[in-house]
Amino acid sequence: MEKILHKERIDDWISALTGWEVLSPALEDGIWAYRPVSGAIRLDHPNTTQPPKGLAFPQREVFFSFEQIKGEAPRLTQILPDTVQRAVFGVRPCDGRGAVRMDRVFGDHVEDTYYQARRKNVAYVGLACNQPPSANCFCLSVGGSPVSTDGLDVLLTDLGDRYFVAAVTETGKALMTAANSLFDEPADADRQQLKSVHTEALAQPQRAVHNPDAVPAKLKASFKSPLWEELARACIGCGICTFLCPTCHCFDINDEVTGSAPLKGNRVRTWDNCQFPDFTMHTSGHNPRPTVGARLRQRVCHKFQYFPENFGMPQCTGCGRCISECPVGIDIVSVVNKVVEHAG
Amino acid sequence: MINVRDIRDAARDLLAKGEVRAVIGYRRGSRGMAAEPVVITAPEQADELVWDPTCFHNLALYLVEDRKFLAHSRKAPGAPIAIIAKGCDARAIVVLMQEHYFKREEVYIIGVSCEGVGVLDERKLAGHVPGTPTDAAFEGDDFVFTTPEGEKRLPAREVMADRCLECRAPFPKEHNVVFGEDKTGRELAAPFAALARFEEQGATERWDFWRRQFERCIRCFACRSVCPMCYCDECVVDSITFPVAPETTADEKANRIRWIERSAVRSENITYHMTRAMHLAGRCIDCGECERVCPVNIPLRLLNNKMEREARERFGYEPGASIGAASLVASFNDSDPGSFIR
Amino acid sequence: MSEPETYEPKIVAFLCKWCSSAGSDLAGVSRIQYPANATPITVPCSGSISPLYILSAFNKGADGVLLSGCHIGDCHYIEGNYLARRKIYLIKELLEFVGVEPDRFRMSWVSAAEGAKYAQVVKDFVADLKPLGPQDKLKADRT
Numbered sequence: 001m002e003k004i005l006h007k008e009r010i011d012d013w014i015s016a017l018t019g020w021e022v023l024s025p026a027l028e029d030g031i032w033a034y035r036p037v038s039g040a041i042r043l044d045h046p047n048t049t050q051p052p053k054g055l056a057f058p059q060r061e062v063f064f065s066f067e068q069i070k071g072e073a074p075r076l077t078q079i080l081p082d083t084v085q086r087a088v089f090g091v092r093p094c095d096g097r098g099a100v101r102m103d104r105v106f107g108d109h110v111e112d113t114y115y116q117a118r119r120k121n122v123a124y125v126g127l128a129c130n131q132p133p134s135a136n137c138f139c140l141s142v143g144g145s146p147v148s149t150d151g152l153d154v155l156l157t158d159l160g161d162r163y164f165v166a167a168v169t170e171t172g173k174a175l176m177t178a179a180n181s182l183f184d185e186p187a188d189a190d191r192q193q194l195k196s197v198h199t200e201a202l203a204q205p206q207r208a209v210h211n212p213d214a215v216p217a218k219l220k221a222s223f224k225s226p227l228w229e230e231l232a233r234a235c236i237g238c239g240i241c242t243f244l245c246p247t248c249h250c251f252d253i254n255d256e257v258t259g260s261a262p263l264k265g266n267r268v269r270t271w272d273n274c275q276f277p278d279f280t281m282h283t284s285g286h287n288p289r290p291t292v293g294a295r296l297r298q299r300v301c302h303k304f305q306y307f308p309e310n311f312g313m314p315q316c317t318g319c320g321r322c323i324s325e326c327p328v329g330i331d332i333v334s335v336v337n338k339v340v341e342h343a344g
Numbered sequence: 345m346i347n348v349r350d351i352r353d354a355a356r357d358l359l360a361k362g363e364v365r366a367v368i369g370y371r372r373g374s375r376g377m378a379a380e381p382v383v384i385t386a387p388e389q390a391d392e393l394v395w396d397p398t399c400f401h402n403l404a405l406y407l408v409e410d411r412k413f414l415a416h417s418r419k420a421p422g423a424p425i426a427i428i429a430k431g432c433d434a435r436a437i438v439v440l441m442q443e444h445y446f447k448r449e450e451v452y453i454i455g456v457s458c459e460g461v462g463v464l465d466e467r468k469l470a471g472h473v474p475g476t477p478t479d480a481a482f483e484g485d486d487f488v489f490t491t492p493e494g495e496k497r498l499p500a501r502e503v504m505a506d507r508c509l510e511c512r513a514p515f516p517k518e519h520n521v522v523f524g525e526d527k528t529g530r531e532l533a534a535p536f537a538a539l540a541r542f543e544e545q546g547a548t549e550r551w552d553f554w555r556r557q558f559e560r561c562i563r564c565f566a567c568r569s570v571c572p573m574c575y576c577d578e579c580v581v582d583s584i585t586f587p588v589a590p591e592t593t594a595d596e597k598a599n600r601i602r603w604i605e606r607s608a609v610r611s612e613n614i615t616y617h618m619t620r621a622m623h624l625a626g627r628c629i630d631c632g633e634c635e636r637v638c639p640v641n642i643p644l645r646l647l648n649n650k651m652e653r654e655a656r657e658r659f660g661y662e663p664g665a666s667i668g669a670a671s672l673v674a675s676f677n678d679s680d681p682g683s684f685i686r
Numbered sequence: 687m688s689e690p691e692t693y694e695p696k697i698v699a700f701l702c703k704w705c706s707s708a709g710s711d712l713a714g715v716s717r718i719q720y721p722a723n724a725t726p727i728t729v730p731c732s733g734s735i736s737p738l739y740i741l742s743a744f745n746k747g748a749d750g751v752l753l754s755g756c757h758i759g760d761c762h763y764i765e766g767n768y769l770a771r772r773k774i775y776l777i778k779e780l781l782e783f784v785g786v787e788p789d790r791f792r793m794s795w796v797s798a799a800e801g802a803k804y805a806q807v808v809k810d811f812v813a814d815l816k817p818l819g820p821q822d823k824l825k826a827d828r829t
Contacts, residue, residue, distance in 0.1 A: 030467065030641045031560070049639055050562070059562065060607040135376055135476045234381040236405065238566035240639050256605050258828035270606040276565070276584040283597055285588035327570050327637035328401065329373035329380035543783075551785025551823060580738060603742055611826040615741045618780055622737035625776050650783050654776060673776075676768035681775055682758070686794040686807055 001167040001176060003183035004190055005156075010163070011040055016179035017087060020123075023055075024089040034088055043090045043156075046133035047319060051095045051246035052088050053102055056119040059243075059271050063114065063253075067264040079266075081118045087175060091124040094139045094319040096151030098246025099124065103151075104311050105249050114269070123171045126152035130201050136320030138333055141209035144317055146201040157194055164194045207320070207333045215314075215336060218343040219305040227342050229293030231335050234328040237292055239273040241322035241330070242299065247315045250274060274298045300335055346456065346482070346524045348395045354454055354521060355426065356390035364426040364452050368406045370399045377477045377489075378466070381406060393428070395456060397464040397480045397487045400505065402631040403427050404436035404572035411446055412575075426452040430463070432507075434516030435629040435664025436572045442667055443627075445575065455519030460527030461485060461500035462508025465636070469503055472496075501532055507632035507645060509533040518667070539649045555610060558617065560640045563608040567634035567644055568620060573627045581619045582606070617647060625651040626672020629664040695749035695815035697724040697808070700739060702732045704762035705797045706754035712801030720805035721812040724752065731755065732793075733766030737777045740791070744824035750790050750815045754807070757795040767795070786823055789814045 005013065014022050014037055025045035026035040032048045034055075064078045099119075106115035129137075129146035139145060149155045153172035157164040165183065167173040176183060186194075209215065222228075242248045250272040257265035273279065275295050281287045289295050307315035316332070323331045355367040366385045371392040373380035378398040383406060384390060410425055429437060434455060441448055464480060464487060479490035487503060489496045501509065508514070510533050515526040534540070545553070565584070568574045577587045582604055588597065603619075604612040628648040635645045655661040658681055661672045701707040707728045713720065729735055732755025743751045753774060761767040774793050782788050792811060796804045 029556075029560075031639075060609060233383055234406075236566070236569040238569035238637070239562075239564035240566050240637070243562050243564050244639060252606055254606055256607065256828075268605070268607060270608070273564075278584045278586050281586055283588065285590065285592065323375050325639045327566055327633075329375050329378055331374045334374040547782070547785045547787070549785075550783065554784040555823070580736075603738055604745070605826075609827065611745055611824060614784070614824055615738075615745050618741055618784065619738050621780060622773075622777055647780070647783075650780060651776060654779050658775065659772065673769065673773050676765070676772050680768070680772050682771050684775065684778060684793065685771065686792060686810075 001173050002186055003165045003176060004159075004186050005163045005165050005183050007161055007163065009182045010043075013179045013182050014041055014089075016182070017175065018178075020085045020087045020175075022087050022089065023052075034090075037089075041089060043127055043158075045090060047092050047095070047321070048090075049321070049325070050244055051098055051319065051321070052091055052122075052124065053095075053098060053246055053249075055086060055088065055122045056099070056115055057102060057106070057249060058118075061114055061269045063267045063269060065264065065266050066255075068262045070262070081114060081121075083117075083121060085121045085123070087123045087125060089125045089127075091126045091152060092129055092133060092319070093126060093146060093148040093150070093152070093155075094137070094144055094317040095246045096124055096126050097139075097144050097148060097317040098319070099151035101247040101307070101311070101313070101315055101317070102249055108311070123153040123175060124151065125154040125156065125172075125175065128155055128157040128198070128201060130158055130197055132204050132206055134320040134324055136207055136323040136331075136333075137318060138207040138209060138320060139318035140202075140206055141212050141333070142314045142316050142318045143212075146204070147198045157197055159190065159193050159197060162190075164190060206318075207323075209333055210337050211340065212314070215340055216305045216308045218340040219301050219336075222339050222343045223297070223301075225339065225342060227339055228297040229291060231338060232292040232296035232330070235275070235292040235296060235330055236327055237275055237277060237295070238327065239275055240325050240327065241332075242273045242275055243271060244321040244325055246317055246319055246321075247303075248274075248299075250279075274302070296330070296335070300332060300339070303332070304336055345484070346395060346459070348393065350523055351395055351428065351454065351456060352390045352393050354523075355384065355393055356387045358426055358452065359385070359390065360387040362423060365421075365423040366410075367393075367426040367428070367454070368403045368410075369393045369428040369454075370395065370401070370403075373398075377480050383410075395428075395482075397461075397482060397500070397504075398466075399428075399430070400463040400465075400633075400636060402433050402436055402570070402572055402633045403429065404433050404440065405570060405633075407437065407440065407446070407451060408572050408575045412577075421450055424450050424452045426454055428454050428456055429516050429519070430456060430458050431514045431516045432511065432629055432631040434518045435513065436631060438518050438664040438667055439573060439627050439629060440575075442664075442669055442671065448667060453516065453519045453521075455516030455522035457515045457522065457524030457526060458508070459524045460514050460530040460532075461487070462504035462511065462514065464503055465505040468505075472498055472503060504532075505632055505636070506533075506538055507630050507635075510535050510537055511630070536649055536653045538643075539646060539653060542646055554614070557642045558613040559610045561608060561613040561617070561642060562640060563606075563613060563616065564639060566637040566639065567617075567642075570633045570637045571624070571628075572631075573624055574620070581616045617642075617644070621647040621651055624648055626655050626661055626663050628652055693816060693819065695723055695812060695818075695820075696747065697750040697752055697811060697815070698743040698748040699724040699726045699752040699754065699808070700729050700732075700735050701726050701796075702755040702762075702767075703728050703730055705756035705760065706732075706794070706804065708798035709754075709796040709800045709804045712798065713805045714801075716801050718801055718805045720809050723812050723815075724808050731761065731763050731766035732770035733761070733763065733768070733773075735770060735774070737773070737780075740777055740781075741824065744786075744790075744821060745826050747821070747825045747828075749818070749821040750792075750811055752807070752811060753793045754796045754804070755793075757797055760797065784823075787818050789818060790821060
């Protein structure tokens with residue numbers, strides 16, 4: 001289903017989405033983040049600081065609560081996520097592709113109950129990137145594109161005074177038919193303009209991973225390379241790259257005790273981070289990844305080697321956040337290129 | 345005006361003569377115009393060193409990393425390590441020496457004065473410069489940016505970091521060698537100006553403000569990781585390090601206190617940030633790195649500045665002023681305020 | 687928000703072993719009546735109190751936190767309470783700075799002989815805390 005939506009009608013479209021909580025980019029304290037729409041929607045954002053992965057995979061998630069009952073087995077009460085339907089407007093194609101990767105991790109071999117319960121209630125109304133939103137974008141190098149529809153339910157393309165609105169999934173169609181009267185049929189001129197806008201978008205310069213097809217094998221051959229420590233020399237071991245990544249998904253599970261008599265609490269999942277020193281620290285004190293170099297290698301290889309080996313696609317979607325936000329400028333594109341070059 | 349060649353020559357010389365085993369400095373980064381920290385060990389690498397308004401990082405952090413690496417690998421330091429240090433960074437080094445983290449003779453300080461113009465705050469650049477600049481340079485009281493649309497000159501005071509505007513000590517007093525003029529005494533903004541503005545608000549507004557900030561925190565710990573003063577092998581607030589040795593007993597591991605949960609929720613985040621502010625009282629020299637690196641723009645300098653101003657006004661204490669000085673919380677005065685105690 | 691008549695503020699009281707804790711014991715053996723709202727935690731010295739204890743007490747739901755130690759000059763460890771005076775001043779300022787009600791946190795010097803004073807300190811604290819209601823700013827949401 002393809003339609004035209006004049007820009008001044010977009011707020012009406014949002015209002016027509018009763019039954020959906022609509023989120024869109026908002027600028028707050030200098031940070032772009034997805035927030036419930038309030039007032040006129042804004043779609044002039046570069047990209048949000050945090051990807052929308054938190055909607056299906058929140059930083060904190062309660063699995064179940066437990067309570068010790070005297071004389072009985074402990075009582076466990078499953079806590080499932082709310083069933084609110086959320087539509088996120090303004091999602092960039094790289095983040096849509098990020099959702100595809102997360103979906104595979106939490107659905108391919110085993111269905112993660114909690115992830116799936118949230119995921120099925122989230123719809124992504126994407127916005128094509130006529131210009132790269134960041135100086136560090138490199139989606140083209142990882143099989144993506146500024147006009148990709150992977151993972152999205154609808155794709156909007158900005159044609160100046162109107163959007164070209166293309167449904168990608170049945171959910172996307174439903175979002176559009178909820179406000180049928182607001183949309184117009186696309187004319188030939190619209191389709192022509194769409195084509196030329198997309199062509200121009202694809203031609204915009206980006207950062208580039210050289211020879212992407214050769215990367216997994218070259219990384220595999222470079223496991224013992226001393227280059228990793230050198231490239232990670234400035235790394236401060238914070239969690240910015242990982243927490244801001246649309247596809248990083250490692251997690252911890254802990255019990256949060258809330259009462260001691262009777263003993264009760266919650267079993268909670270929280271984000272974990274391969275850049276933290278304790279990521280694979282054993283209780284013996286031994287750590288298979290004891291240095292920043294080993295942990296940088298972990299992240300880069302997971303994105304560009306292990307995930308491709310396991311899922312047949314690179315895990316990185318080229319959003320560039322880890323490059324832009326790294327406190328010391330560690331640059332995954334530069335790292336991959338250097339390691340590959342060095343591997344010969 | 346500093347000629348970067350002089351800095352390179354000094355570094356090259358020290359390495360060639362074996363007087364130092366490495367030089368911690370800045371080099372051109374691979375993403376845009378920002379410099380990045382580098383540790384060079386060979387004299388030829390000295391040509392990589394740069395000095396420009398994007399040299400905002402506090403390199404004292406890498407002295408700490410170096411020290412930890414040596415301890416972990418049980419190596420003796422051998423020759424000292426050299427470090428390029430701005431006025432703020434030099435004070436951080438003094439604090440580390442005050443705390444006996446290393447001895448004075450183990451560090452060769454190549455002092456580089458910002459000459460009163462401070463360093464750039466990238467966030468302030470938006471709107472001032474067309475496109476993405478590829479280069480930045482010092483020129484007198486200005487910063488000069490190279491952009492795809494040509495050169496753009498801006499008065500430094502319009503885009504320098506807030507902590508530079510308020511800085512009272514823009515010259516590395518502790519040094520082995522120093523480049524650039526001493527512009528201590530130049531007045532740009534009143535010290536603690538941002539703090540004073542903030543405190544004009546009442547308690548309810550202040551709480552609303554901090555509540556919003558700490559709800560946004562994602563506990564990436566970049567603030568802690570970038571701070572040279574947060575060098576504890578195991579952070580008491582939220583340990584992601586757990587240093588254990590073969591001798592650590594099961595009891596010790598099991599009874600380790602978990603002060604806050606991993607959940608990045610307001611209550612846990614506040615406990616983390618306030619504890620960190622307390623642990624930095626009298627130690628923070630306001631390099632501003634914590635605030636710069638925060639991916640969600642939490643104004644952390646306000647918390648630390650509050651402690652710093654109390655230290656200065658109530659206890660007459662200046663962090664990083666002298667290597668022999670006692671620490672703020674391990675000393676006291678008969679004149680310390682006590683009327684709040686019943 | 688609980689009604690003032692039924693709301694009983696929970697106070698965590700860090701008491702130094704040598705003076706204040708003994709002082710609270712004296713209040714007990716002297717049968718001095720005072721509100722039972724304070725949970726005492728004995729510490730070796732007021733100077734040994736980490737800001738983390740105070741923040742943790744608030745995190746776990748304390749409505750008020752009290753610290754009490756020996757009078758200046760009488761510290762069993764000679765200097766501990768001087769250090770406490772400085773440190774606690776700082777944490778008190780920080781708590782107020784982020785907007786926590788100043789009345790929720792206080793410090794006192796109570797000697798081993800001052801059972802009556804201890805009782806009075808707790809009594810005053812409870813009275814000052816009641817109108818503030820339960821503490822919810824720093825308290826962890828334990829649901």
